[in-house]
Amino acid sequence: DAGITQSPRYKITETGRQVTLMCHQTWSHSYxxxxxxxxxxxxxxxxxxxxxDITDKGEVSDGYVVSRSKTENFPLTLESATRSQTSVYFCASSDRGPxxxxxxxxxxxxxxxx
Amino acid sequence: AQRVTQPEKLLSVFKGAPVELKCNYSYSGSPELFWYVQYSRQRLQLLLRHISRESIKGFTADLNKGETSFHLKKPFAQEEDSAMYYCALSGNQFYFGTGTSLTVIP
Structure with missing residues:
Protein backbone atom coordinates (compact mmCIF):
# COMPACT_ATOMS: atom_id res chain seq x y z
CA ASP A 1 0.00 0.00 0.00
CA ALA A 2 1.17 3.55 -0.66
CA GLY A 3 0.43 4.94 2.82
CA ILE A 4 4.08 5.31 3.68
CA THR A 5 6.53 6.67 1.16
CA GLN A 6 10.25 7.16 1.26
CA SER A 7 12.34 9.43 -0.92
CA PRO A 8 14.63 9.24 -2.67
CA ARG A 9 14.67 5.56 -3.65
CA TYR A 10 18.36 5.73 -4.51
CA LYS A 11 21.02 8.18 -3.41
CA ILE A 12 24.74 8.40 -4.01
CA THR A 13 26.68 10.90 -1.96
CA GLU A 14 30.24 11.64 -0.97
CA THR A 15 31.90 11.18 2.38
CA GLY A 16 31.39 14.18 4.61
CA ARG A 17 28.23 15.47 2.97
CA GLN A 18 24.96 15.91 4.80
CA VAL A 19 22.13 13.75 3.49
CA THR A 20 18.46 13.73 4.44
CA LEU A 21 16.17 10.79 3.78
CA MET A 22 12.48 11.55 3.78
CA CYS A 23 9.61 9.50 5.15
CA HIS A 24 5.95 10.44 4.88
CA GLN A 25 2.90 8.51 6.06
CA THR A 26 -0.75 9.28 5.41
CA TRP A 27 -2.36 7.20 8.17
CA SER A 28 -1.64 9.56 11.09
CA HIS A 29 0.13 6.72 12.86
CA SER A 30 1.66 7.77 16.15
CA TYR A 31 4.79 5.66 15.93
CA ASP A 53 8.18 16.05 18.94
CA ILE A 54 9.13 12.83 20.75
CA THR A 55 12.10 10.86 19.47
CA ASP A 56 14.36 8.21 20.98
CA LYS A 57 17.60 6.58 19.98
CA GLY A 58 17.83 3.04 18.77
CA GLU A 59 20.84 0.77 18.85
CA VAL A 60 22.78 2.44 15.99
CA SER A 61 21.96 6.14 16.30
CA ASP A 62 25.48 7.59 16.14
CA GLY A 63 25.92 9.87 13.14
CA TYR A 64 22.18 10.25 12.56
CA VAL A 65 19.66 12.92 13.51
CA VAL A 66 15.87 12.86 13.28
CA SER A 67 13.04 15.26 13.79
CA ARG A 68 9.27 14.85 14.06
CA SER A 69 7.69 18.28 13.89
CA LYS A 70 4.61 16.83 12.17
CA THR A 71 3.01 13.45 12.78
CA GLU A 72 3.22 12.46 9.13
CA ASN A 73 6.89 13.19 8.51
CA PHE A 74 9.99 11.64 10.02
CA PRO A 75 13.13 12.71 8.15
CA LEU A 76 16.47 11.07 8.86
CA THR A 77 19.63 13.13 8.43
CA LEU A 78 23.17 11.88 8.16
CA GLU A 79 25.12 14.86 9.43
CA SER A 80 28.43 13.91 7.80
CA ALA A 81 28.08 10.77 5.74
CA THR A 82 30.63 7.97 6.12
CA ARG A 83 31.16 4.88 4.01
CA SER A 84 29.94 2.71 6.88
CA GLN A 85 26.55 4.35 6.43
CA THR A 86 26.17 2.80 3.00
CA SER A 87 23.04 0.74 3.51
CA VAL A 88 19.38 0.31 2.72
CA TYR A 89 17.24 2.47 4.99
CA PHE A 90 13.67 1.57 5.87
CA CYS A 91 11.09 3.79 7.45
CA ALA A 92 8.12 2.23 9.22
CA SER A 93 5.03 3.38 11.04
CA SER A 94 2.68 1.81 13.54
CA ASP A 95 -0.67 2.95 14.87
CA ARG A 96 -0.56 1.82 18.51
CA GLY A 97 3.03 0.72 18.81
CA PRO A 98 4.65 -2.49 17.48
CA ALA B 1 20.29 -7.61 26.78
CA GLN B 2 17.68 -8.21 24.16
CA ARG B 3 18.75 -10.36 21.26
CA VAL B 4 17.11 -12.25 18.43
CA THR B 5 19.09 -15.00 16.74
CA GLN B 6 18.26 -16.58 13.42
CA PRO B 7 21.01 -19.14 12.91
CA GLU B 8 20.30 -19.86 9.23
CA LYS B 9 21.07 -17.14 6.70
CA LEU B 10 19.96 -19.35 3.82
CA LEU B 11 17.51 -22.22 3.74
CA SER B 12 16.44 -24.28 0.74
CA VAL B 13 13.67 -26.86 0.72
CA PHE B 14 11.80 -28.70 -1.99
CA LYS B 15 8.20 -27.87 -2.77
CA GLY B 16 5.92 -29.94 -0.60
CA ALA B 17 8.53 -30.55 2.07
CA PRO B 18 8.15 -29.26 5.62
CA VAL B 19 10.00 -26.09 6.49
CA GLU B 20 11.15 -24.70 9.80
CA LEU B 21 12.85 -21.33 10.22
CA LYS B 22 14.56 -21.08 13.56
CA CYS B 23 14.42 -18.14 15.90
CA ASN B 24 15.85 -17.92 19.39
CA TYR B 25 15.66 -14.94 21.64
CA SER B 26 17.04 -13.60 24.87
CA TYR B 27 15.02 -11.21 26.97
CA SER B 28 14.63 -10.91 30.70
CA GLY B 29 10.93 -9.98 30.71
CA SER B 30 7.90 -11.28 28.84
CA PRO B 31 8.53 -10.61 25.18
CA GLU B 32 6.19 -10.21 22.29
CA LEU B 33 7.46 -12.19 19.28
CA PHE B 34 6.68 -11.64 15.62
CA TRP B 35 7.57 -12.92 12.19
CA TYR B 36 7.90 -10.46 9.33
CA VAL B 37 8.35 -11.44 5.67
CA GLN B 38 9.72 -9.67 2.63
CA TYR B 39 8.76 -11.16 -0.72
CA SER B 40 10.76 -10.22 -3.80
CA ARG B 41 10.10 -6.61 -4.82
CA GLN B 42 7.60 -6.14 -2.00
CA ARG B 43 7.69 -4.33 1.28
CA LEU B 44 8.49 -5.98 4.56
CA GLN B 45 5.19 -6.98 6.18
CA LEU B 46 3.91 -8.70 9.28
CA LEU B 47 3.34 -12.43 8.84
CA LEU B 48 2.21 -13.40 12.31
CA ARG B 49 2.58 -12.64 16.00
CA HIS B 50 2.70 -15.11 18.84
CA ILE B 51 -0.05 -13.52 20.86
CA SER B 52 -2.65 -14.09 18.15
CA ARG B 53 -1.82 -17.81 17.86
CA GLU B 54 -3.06 -17.87 14.30
CA SER B 55 -1.96 -19.56 11.10
CA ILE B 56 -1.17 -17.29 8.20
CA LYS B 57 -0.54 -18.73 4.73
CA GLY B 58 -0.13 -22.12 6.40
CA PHE B 59 2.62 -20.88 8.72
CA THR B 60 2.49 -21.26 12.48
CA ALA B 61 4.89 -20.32 15.23
CA ASP B 62 4.76 -21.34 18.86
CA LEU B 63 6.47 -19.44 21.60
CA ASN B 64 8.51 -21.83 23.73
CA LYS B 65 9.60 -19.91 26.80
CA GLY B 66 11.60 -22.83 28.16
CA GLU B 67 13.76 -23.01 25.05
CA THR B 68 13.37 -19.26 24.33
CA SER B 69 12.41 -20.08 20.78
CA PHE B 70 9.81 -18.93 18.28
CA HIS B 71 10.39 -21.15 15.27
CA LEU B 72 8.28 -20.64 12.15
CA LYS B 73 6.87 -23.80 10.62
CA LYS B 74 4.90 -24.89 7.60
CA PRO B 75 4.11 -28.53 6.83
CA PHE B 76 4.19 -28.23 3.03
CA ALA B 77 6.31 -25.51 1.46
CA GLN B 78 5.09 -23.73 -1.67
CA GLU B 79 7.14 -21.86 -4.27
CA GLU B 80 5.46 -18.60 -3.31
CA ASP B 81 6.89 -18.97 0.19
CA SER B 82 10.33 -18.06 -1.14
CA ALA B 83 11.19 -14.84 0.65
CA MET B 84 13.25 -13.25 3.39
CA TYR B 85 11.91 -13.95 6.87
CA TYR B 86 12.70 -11.90 9.95
CA CYS B 87 11.97 -12.85 13.51
CA ALA B 88 11.35 -9.84 15.75
CA LEU B 89 11.04 -9.21 19.45
CA SER B 90 9.34 -6.35 21.23
CA GLY B 91 10.64 -5.52 24.65
CA ASN B 92 11.86 -2.10 25.64
CA GLN B 93 12.61 -1.65 21.93
CA PHE B 94 11.68 -3.51 18.79
CA TYR B 95 14.47 -5.80 17.55
CA PHE B 96 14.80 -7.83 14.37
CA GLY B 97 16.95 -10.86 13.78
CA THR B 98 19.39 -11.07 10.91
CA GLY B 99 16.89 -12.80 8.67
CA THR B 100 16.66 -16.13 6.83
CA SER B 101 16.35 -16.28 3.08
CA LEU B 102 14.06 -19.17 2.19
CA THR B 103 14.13 -20.70 -1.27
CA VAL B 104 11.53 -23.29 -2.20
CA ILE B 105 12.78 -25.45 -5.05
CA PRO B 106 10.12 -26.58 -7.52
Missing part, protein backbone atom coordinates in the same frame (compact mmCIF):
# COMPACT_ATOMS: atom_id res chain seq x y z
CA UNK A 32 7.49 5.95 13.30
CA UNK A 33 10.81 4.17 12.99
CA UNK A 34 14.01 4.21 10.99
CA UNK A 35 15.94 1.00 10.36
CA UNK A 36 19.01 0.18 8.35
CA UNK A 37 19.37 -3.16 6.64
CA UNK A 38 22.83 -4.64 6.19
CA UNK A 39 24.01 -8.10 5.24
CA UNK A 40 24.75 -10.10 8.34
CA UNK A 41 23.05 -7.61 10.62
CA UNK A 42 19.46 -7.75 9.51
CA UNK A 43 17.41 -4.71 10.42
CA UNK A 44 18.82 -2.44 13.10
CA UNK A 45 16.88 0.36 14.73
CA UNK A 46 18.35 3.83 14.27
CA UNK A 47 15.68 6.06 15.79
CA UNK A 48 12.04 5.90 16.65
CA UNK A 49 9.30 8.30 17.57
CA UNK A 50 6.18 7.66 19.61
CA UNK A 51 4.52 10.95 18.66
CA UNK A 52 5.26 14.35 17.19
CA UNK A 99 3.24 -4.62 20.30
CA UNK A 100 -0.34 -3.80 19.42
CA UNK A 101 -0.33 -3.08 15.72
CA UNK A 102 1.93 -4.14 12.87
CA UNK A 103 4.78 -2.11 11.48
CA UNK A 104 4.07 -0.77 7.99
CA UNK A 105 7.24 -0.35 5.99
CA UNK A 106 8.21 1.93 3.16
CA UNK A 107 10.00 0.71 0.05
CA UNK A 108 13.39 1.69 1.35
CA UNK A 109 16.14 4.08 0.29
CA UNK A 110 19.38 2.61 -1.01
CA UNK A 111 22.17 4.96 0.04
CA UNK A 112 25.73 4.69 -1.23
CA UNK A 113 28.45 6.80 0.32
CA UNK A 114 31.59 7.05 -1.82
Missing amino acids: MFWYRQDLGHGLRLIYYSAAA NNSPLHFGNGTRLTVT
Whole structure:
Protein backbone atom coordinates (compact mmCIF):
# COMPACT_ATOMS: atom_id res chain seq x y z
CA ASP A 1 0.00 0.00 0.00
CA ALA A 2 1.17 3.55 -0.66
CA GLY A 3 0.43 4.94 2.82
CA ILE A 4 4.08 5.31 3.68
CA THR A 5 6.53 6.67 1.16
CA GLN A 6 10.25 7.16 1.26
CA SER A 7 12.34 9.43 -0.92
CA PRO A 8 14.63 9.24 -2.67
CA ARG A 9 14.67 5.56 -3.65
CA TYR A 10 18.36 5.73 -4.51
CA LYS A 11 21.02 8.18 -3.41
CA ILE A 12 24.74 8.40 -4.01
CA THR A 13 26.68 10.90 -1.96
CA GLU A 14 30.24 11.64 -0.97
CA THR A 15 31.90 11.18 2.38
CA GLY A 16 31.39 14.18 4.61
CA ARG A 17 28.23 15.47 2.97
CA GLN A 18 24.96 15.91 4.80
CA VAL A 19 22.13 13.75 3.49
CA THR A 20 18.46 13.73 4.44
CA LEU A 21 16.17 10.79 3.78
CA MET A 22 12.48 11.55 3.78
CA CYS A 23 9.61 9.50 5.15
CA HIS A 24 5.95 10.44 4.88
CA GLN A 25 2.90 8.51 6.06
CA THR A 26 -0.75 9.28 5.41
CA TRP A 27 -2.36 7.20 8.17
CA SER A 28 -1.64 9.56 11.09
CA HIS A 29 0.13 6.72 12.86
CA SER A 30 1.66 7.77 16.15
CA TYR A 31 4.79 5.66 15.93
CA MET A 32 7.49 5.95 13.30
CA PHE A 33 10.81 4.17 12.99
CA TRP A 34 14.01 4.21 10.99
CA TYR A 35 15.94 1.00 10.36
CA ARG A 36 19.01 0.18 8.35
CA GLN A 37 19.37 -3.16 6.64
CA ASP A 38 22.83 -4.64 6.19
CA LEU A 39 24.01 -8.10 5.24
CA GLY A 40 24.75 -10.10 8.34
CA HIS A 41 23.05 -7.61 10.62
CA GLY A 42 19.46 -7.75 9.51
CA LEU A 43 17.41 -4.71 10.42
CA ARG A 44 18.82 -2.44 13.10
CA LEU A 45 16.88 0.36 14.73
CA ILE A 46 18.35 3.83 14.27
CA TYR A 47 15.68 6.06 15.79
CA TYR A 48 12.04 5.90 16.65
CA SER A 49 9.30 8.30 17.57
CA ALA A 50 6.18 7.66 19.61
CA ALA A 51 4.52 10.95 18.66
CA ALA A 52 5.26 14.35 17.19
CA ASP A 53 8.18 16.05 18.94
CA ILE A 54 9.13 12.83 20.75
CA THR A 55 12.10 10.86 19.47
CA ASP A 56 14.36 8.21 20.98
CA LYS A 57 17.60 6.58 19.98
CA GLY A 58 17.83 3.04 18.77
CA GLU A 59 20.84 0.77 18.85
CA VAL A 60 22.78 2.44 15.99
CA SER A 61 21.96 6.14 16.30
CA ASP A 62 25.48 7.59 16.14
CA GLY A 63 25.92 9.87 13.14
CA TYR A 64 22.18 10.25 12.56
CA VAL A 65 19.66 12.92 13.51
CA VAL A 66 15.87 12.86 13.28
CA SER A 67 13.04 15.26 13.79
CA ARG A 68 9.27 14.85 14.06
CA SER A 69 7.69 18.28 13.89
CA LYS A 70 4.61 16.83 12.17
CA THR A 71 3.01 13.45 12.78
CA GLU A 72 3.22 12.46 9.13
CA ASN A 73 6.89 13.19 8.51
CA PHE A 74 9.99 11.64 10.02
CA PRO A 75 13.13 12.71 8.15
CA LEU A 76 16.47 11.07 8.86
CA THR A 77 19.63 13.13 8.43
CA LEU A 78 23.17 11.88 8.16
CA GLU A 79 25.12 14.86 9.43
CA SER A 80 28.43 13.91 7.80
CA ALA A 81 28.08 10.77 5.74
CA THR A 82 30.63 7.97 6.12
CA ARG A 83 31.16 4.88 4.01
CA SER A 84 29.94 2.71 6.88
CA GLN A 85 26.55 4.35 6.43
CA THR A 86 26.17 2.80 3.00
CA SER A 87 23.04 0.74 3.51
CA VAL A 88 19.38 0.31 2.72
CA TYR A 89 17.24 2.47 4.99
CA PHE A 90 13.67 1.57 5.87
CA CYS A 91 11.09 3.79 7.45
CA ALA A 92 8.12 2.23 9.22
CA SER A 93 5.03 3.38 11.04
CA SER A 94 2.68 1.81 13.54
CA ASP A 95 -0.67 2.95 14.87
CA ARG A 96 -0.56 1.82 18.51
CA GLY A 97 3.03 0.72 18.81
CA PRO A 98 4.65 -2.49 17.48
CA ASN A 99 3.24 -4.62 20.30
CA ASN A 100 -0.34 -3.80 19.42
CA SER A 101 -0.33 -3.08 15.72
CA PRO A 102 1.93 -4.14 12.87
CA LEU A 103 4.78 -2.11 11.48
CA HIS A 104 4.07 -0.77 7.99
CA PHE A 105 7.24 -0.35 5.99
CA GLY A 106 8.21 1.93 3.16
CA ASN A 107 10.00 0.71 0.05
CA GLY A 108 13.39 1.69 1.35
CA THR A 109 16.14 4.08 0.29
CA ARG A 110 19.38 2.61 -1.01
CA LEU A 111 22.17 4.96 0.04
CA THR A 112 25.73 4.69 -1.23
CA VAL A 113 28.45 6.80 0.32
CA THR A 114 31.59 7.05 -1.82
CA ALA B 1 20.29 -7.61 26.78
CA GLN B 2 17.68 -8.21 24.16
CA ARG B 3 18.75 -10.36 21.26
CA VAL B 4 17.11 -12.25 18.43
CA THR B 5 19.09 -15.00 16.74
CA GLN B 6 18.26 -16.58 13.42
CA PRO B 7 21.01 -19.14 12.91
CA GLU B 8 20.30 -19.86 9.23
CA LYS B 9 21.07 -17.14 6.70
CA LEU B 10 19.96 -19.35 3.82
CA LEU B 11 17.51 -22.22 3.74
CA SER B 12 16.44 -24.28 0.74
CA VAL B 13 13.67 -26.86 0.72
CA PHE B 14 11.80 -28.70 -1.99
CA LYS B 15 8.20 -27.87 -2.77
CA GLY B 16 5.92 -29.94 -0.60
CA ALA B 17 8.53 -30.55 2.07
CA PRO B 18 8.15 -29.26 5.62
CA VAL B 19 10.00 -26.09 6.49
CA GLU B 20 11.15 -24.70 9.80
CA LEU B 21 12.85 -21.33 10.22
CA LYS B 22 14.56 -21.08 13.56
CA CYS B 23 14.42 -18.14 15.90
CA ASN B 24 15.85 -17.92 19.39
CA TYR B 25 15.66 -14.94 21.64
CA SER B 26 17.04 -13.60 24.87
CA TYR B 27 15.02 -11.21 26.97
CA SER B 28 14.63 -10.91 30.70
CA GLY B 29 10.93 -9.98 30.71
CA SER B 30 7.90 -11.28 28.84
CA PRO B 31 8.53 -10.61 25.18
CA GLU B 32 6.19 -10.21 22.29
CA LEU B 33 7.46 -12.19 19.28
CA PHE B 34 6.68 -11.64 15.62
CA TRP B 35 7.57 -12.92 12.19
CA TYR B 36 7.90 -10.46 9.33
CA VAL B 37 8.35 -11.44 5.67
CA GLN B 38 9.72 -9.67 2.63
CA TYR B 39 8.76 -11.16 -0.72
CA SER B 40 10.76 -10.22 -3.80
CA ARG B 41 10.10 -6.61 -4.82
CA GLN B 42 7.60 -6.14 -2.00
CA ARG B 43 7.69 -4.33 1.28
CA LEU B 44 8.49 -5.98 4.56
CA GLN B 45 5.19 -6.98 6.18
CA LEU B 46 3.91 -8.70 9.28
CA LEU B 47 3.34 -12.43 8.84
CA LEU B 48 2.21 -13.40 12.31
CA ARG B 49 2.58 -12.64 16.00
CA HIS B 50 2.70 -15.11 18.84
CA ILE B 51 -0.05 -13.52 20.86
CA SER B 52 -2.65 -14.09 18.15
CA ARG B 53 -1.82 -17.81 17.86
CA GLU B 54 -3.06 -17.87 14.30
CA SER B 55 -1.96 -19.56 11.10
CA ILE B 56 -1.17 -17.29 8.20
CA LYS B 57 -0.54 -18.73 4.73
CA GLY B 58 -0.13 -22.12 6.40
CA PHE B 59 2.62 -20.88 8.72
CA THR B 60 2.49 -21.26 12.48
CA ALA B 61 4.89 -20.32 15.23
CA ASP B 62 4.76 -21.34 18.86
CA LEU B 63 6.47 -19.44 21.60
CA ASN B 64 8.51 -21.83 23.73
CA LYS B 65 9.60 -19.91 26.80
CA GLY B 66 11.60 -22.83 28.16
CA GLU B 67 13.76 -23.01 25.05
CA THR B 68 13.37 -19.26 24.33
CA SER B 69 12.41 -20.08 20.78
CA PHE B 70 9.81 -18.93 18.28
CA HIS B 71 10.39 -21.15 15.27
CA LEU B 72 8.28 -20.64 12.15
CA LYS B 73 6.87 -23.80 10.62
CA LYS B 74 4.90 -24.89 7.60
CA PRO B 75 4.11 -28.53 6.83
CA PHE B 76 4.19 -28.23 3.03
CA ALA B 77 6.31 -25.51 1.46
CA GLN B 78 5.09 -23.73 -1.67
CA GLU B 79 7.14 -21.86 -4.27
CA GLU B 80 5.46 -18.60 -3.31
CA ASP B 81 6.89 -18.97 0.19
CA SER B 82 10.33 -18.06 -1.14
CA ALA B 83 11.19 -14.84 0.65
CA MET B 84 13.25 -13.25 3.39
CA TYR B 85 11.91 -13.95 6.87
CA TYR B 86 12.70 -11.90 9.95
CA CYS B 87 11.97 -12.85 13.51
CA ALA B 88 11.35 -9.84 15.75
CA LEU B 89 11.04 -9.21 19.45
CA SER B 90 9.34 -6.35 21.23
CA GLY B 91 10.64 -5.52 24.65
CA ASN B 92 11.86 -2.10 25.64
CA GLN B 93 12.61 -1.65 21.93
CA PHE B 94 11.68 -3.51 18.79
CA TYR B 95 14.47 -5.80 17.55
CA PHE B 96 14.80 -7.83 14.37
CA GLY B 97 16.95 -10.86 13.78
CA THR B 98 19.39 -11.07 10.91
CA GLY B 99 16.89 -12.80 8.67
CA THR B 100 16.66 -16.13 6.83
CA SER B 101 16.35 -16.28 3.08
CA LEU B 102 14.06 -19.17 2.19
CA THR B 103 14.13 -20.70 -1.27
CA VAL B 104 11.53 -23.29 -2.20
CA ILE B 105 12.78 -25.45 -5.05
CA PRO B 106 10.12 -26.58 -7.52
